[in-house]
Amino acid sequence: MSFRVKKYLPVLKHLSKLSDRVQREYIRKSDKEFIDGVSECAKNVIKGNVPPPVIRRQTCVRKEVPEDDEEDIVEPTPPPPVLRTPPDTANAQAR
Numbered sequence: 001m002s003f004r005v006k007k008y009l010p011v012l013k014h015l016s017k018l019s020d021r022v023q024r025e026y027i028r029k030s031d032k033e034f035i036d037g038v039s040e041c042a043k044n045v046i047k048g049n050v051p052p053p054v055i056r057r058q059t060c061v062r063k064e065v066p067e068d069d070e071e072d073i074v075e076p077t078p079p080p081p082v083l084r085t086p087p088d089t090a091n092a093q094a095r
Contacts, residue, residue, distance in 0.1 A: 004037035012041070 005012075011034070015023055027035070044050045 002037075002040060004033060005040060008034055008037045012038070 015026060018026070027038070041050075
């Protein structure tokens with residue numbers, strides 16, 4: 001465990017028990033080193049170094065698209081070309 005995570009582990013545990021509003025307020029008022037510690041924890045979870053709880057793992061499983069549904073995907077069509085009218089030749093000769 002890194003120095004930052006060890007230093008702020010009691011704070012992180014306490015913060016996890018608070019409401020969302022209080023968590024946001026605390027994070028807004030916190031120093032850069034605390035933010036770096038939280039970022040390091042998030043990075044480890046994303047990379048898979050820290051396994052999430054079973055309940056969270058079940059809700060975060062990526063849904064796979066069956067191969068049959070891939071054929072139904074329609075690519076967007078390009079916009080129609082812009083039609084420009086030729087300039088008025090009578091006005092061009094008067095200039």
